[in-house]
Amino acid sequence: MQIASTPEPPYYAAVFTSVRTDIDEGYYDMNNALFAELSKMQGYLGHDSARENSLGITVSYWSDLESLKNWRNLPLHQNAQHLGREKWYESYKVRICKVEREYGFEAQSTFEP
Numbered sequence: 001m002q003i004a005s006t007p008e009p010p011y012y013a014a015v016f017t018s019v020r021t022d023i024d025e026g027y028y029d030m031n032n033a034l035f036a037e038l039s040k041m042q043g044y045l046g047h048d049s050a051r052e053n054s055l056g057i058t059v060s061y062w063s064d065l066e067s068l069k070n071w072r073n074l075p076l077h078q079n080a081q082h083l084g085r086e087k088w089y090e091s092y093k094v095r096i097c098k099v100e101r102e103y104g105f106e107a108q109s110t111f112e113p
Helices: 027-038 065-073 075-088
Strands: 011-020 044-052 055-062 089-099
Touching: 011 065, 027 044, 027 075, 055 065, 065 075, 075 089
Parallel strands: none
Antiparallel strands: 011 055, 011 089, 044 055
């Protein structure tokens, strides 16, 4: 597992927090199709995602707001939003953020073969 590599700020983040229903019908196929399209989008920088039981959080990173709007308006993504409201999600929330600063930590491996 790896944390998304992002450029020096500023850039934008879309935080998608969701609670899933028990319906999986078509969900994973759509998820795979969306991430395949996402990786081709201009301005897309990467994403981080986690799910525990029915609660999921995906954060996608974008170079600018115009690229993020293009993702929101992509027909495949709009179809997924419709299906999500219809059957896959009990609830969700999207938050758009401007990343002003970032910092982190990465342990160095001590294993030497």
